[in-house]
Amino acid sequence: MIVLHTPARLEYRELAMRVVVAACRLVGGSSPMQPWGDFEHHVVSAFGEAFNNVVLHGYAQREGDLEVQLEPRHDGITMRLYDHGAGFDLGGVAEPDLDALPTSGMGLFIIRSCMDDVEYLSGAAGAPNVLTLGKRLGPSEGQRTAA
Amino acid sequence: MVLVRIPGTLRYRDLAMRAVAAASKLVGTGDRVFDDEVVSAFGEAFNNVAIHSYRDRAGEVEIQIDVASDHLTIRLLDTGDGFDADAVRVPDLDALPESGLGLFIIRSFMDEVSYFPGSPNVLTMTKRYIAQRPDGGRS
Amino acid sequence: MNCTRNDQGNETTLRIDGLLDAVSTSDIRPIIDAVVEDRRARVVVELSGLRLIDSSGVGAIVSLFKRVRAQGGEVQVVGIRDQPLAIFRLLRLDRVFSLG
Numbered sequence: 001m002i003v004l005h006t007p008a009r010l011e012y013r014e015l016a017m018r019v020v021v022a023a024c025r026l027v028g029g030s031s032p033m034q035p036w037g038d039f040e041h042h043v044v045s046a047f048g049e050a051f052n053n054v055v056l057h058g059y060a061q062r063e064g065d066l067e068v069q070l071e072p073r074h075d076g077i078t079m080r081l082y083d084h085g086a087g088f089d090l091g092g093v094a095e096p097d098l099d100a101l102p103t104s105g106m107g108l109f110i111i112r113s114c115m116d117d118v119e120y121l122s123g124a125a126g127a128p129n130v131l132t133l134g135k136r137l138g139p140s141e142g143q144r145t146a147a
Numbered sequence: 148m149v150l151v152r153i154p155g156t157l158r159y160r161d162l163a164m165r166a167v168a169a170a171s172k173l174v175g176t177g178d179r180v181f182d183d184e185v186v187s188a189f190g191e192a193f194n195n196v197a198i199h200s201y202r203d204r205a206g207e208v209e210i211q212i213d214v215a216s217d218h219l220t221i222r223l224l225d226t227g228d229g230f231d232a233d234a235v236r237v238p239d240l241d242a243l244p245e246s247g248l249g250l251f252i253i254r255s256f257m258d259e260v261s262y263f264p265g266s267p268n269v270l271t272m273t274k275r276y277i278a279q280r281p282d283g284g285r286s
Numbered sequence: 287m288n289c290t291r292n293d294q295g296n297e298t299t300l301r302i303d304g305l306l307d308a309v310s311t312s313d314i315r316p317i318i319d320a321v322v323e324d325r326r327a328r329v330v331v332e333l334s335g336l337r338l339i340d341s342s343g344v345g346a347i348v349s350l351f352k353r354v355r356a357q358g359g360e361v362q363v364v365g366i367r368d369q370p371l372a373i374f375r376l377l378r379l380d381r382v383f384s385l386g
Contacts, residue, residue, distance in 0.1 A: 157308050157309045158309075160307065160308065160309055161305075161309070164338075179368070180372065183368060183369040183372055184372065186338070186369065187340070187369060187372065187373060190307060190308075190338070190340045191340060191341055194307075194308045194340060194341070194342065197308070198308060240377055240378045241378075243348050243351070243352060243379075243382065244345075244348075245344075245345035245346075245348050245349050245352075246341070246345050248341035248344065248345070248377060249340075249341050251377075252340075252341055252373065252376065252377075255376050256376075
């Protein structure tokens with residue numbers, strides 16, 4: 001397992017994203033790393049939105065830390081994000097009306113669209129909020145393209 | 148501080164290098180040489196852990212990175228076999244050695260390097276950045 | 287890391303792109319062994335696409351140099367820049383390979 005602790009600040013977003021990209025390339029076993037296409041793009045997109053949510057909403061400008069646990073496997077990846085910011089009600093977040101060309105509120109929509117499994121536990125009594133994101137390699141994504 | 152904890156094997160080297168490269172950029176020097184030297188030194192340090200320290204067993208390596216506006220400090224902690232850093236000779240470069248260059252590269256590119264074998268072994272290395280003033284002097 | 291070998295007359299060009307480090311050096315060893323085995327007279331190592339090298343990668347190229355030279359051949363390194371060039375300079379290999 002890969003553990004990353006980082007300040008929950010936007011300037012650390014790029015660093016965290018790079019770690020996630022590298023973790024994606026560990027998915028699928030020991031063959032040489034090759035561009036992963038959609039799988040990697042989806043995982044990175046979802047993670048970026050989740051990171052933003054913690055920084056912008058969870059901590060809302062307050063100082064805080066984010067712990068990320070990454071588990072690349074042969075058939076996919078699981079990411080867990082732990083934070084001690086304000087939690088939210090996952091079920092209470094409505095789908096954005098894309099026809100209305102919204103300019104915000106799309107983060108969770110992107111996360112749900114990109115990942116197969118999305119779970120959120122709002123922390124209480126000092127326990128962290130935990131966002132669990134899972135994605136499995138699709139049949140088409142199992143093919144590694146030549147470099 | 149940024150902390151990355153991963154298995155101490157070469158399979159995770161790329162991930163660690165990417166994290167360190169991104170951290171080096173956060174120092175904000177805009178100096179490619181600074182970033183290259185940090186990554187070069189870190190790569191050797193990671194190799195030492197993966198290839199030597201955990202030669203005959205598995206273990207984790209914890210990488211702690213402190214980013215400041217004028218320096219970067221990287222600490223590597225592992226629980227493998229330590230070594231006596233003082234006993235590592237400066238390589239004879241004229242003899243074109245094919246190995247034993249790692250610690251030489253680390254010491255050449257970082258400003259401060261310390262190593263304490265123990266449980267865990269701790270390698271600490273710091274690189275300072277001194278901004279050049281427009282008049283050519285050092286601020 | 288990607289390595290391609292191209293033979294023309296008595297000259298072999300090895301183009302090494304990407305990362306030549308502790309992970310990928312084991313992949314390049316057989317290619318180097320084959321070049322040495324074939325007793326190539328001139329070997330050009332083209333490194334303009336090499337992004338990163340470490341001491342393991344340096345060891346592989348120095349090994350190629352020593353073995354080809356021992357057979358009376360020559361090895362030239364061209365196109366090296368950025369981080370790999372800094373490492374070559376540090377290890378004083380810029381003089382061995384007459385790099386600018």
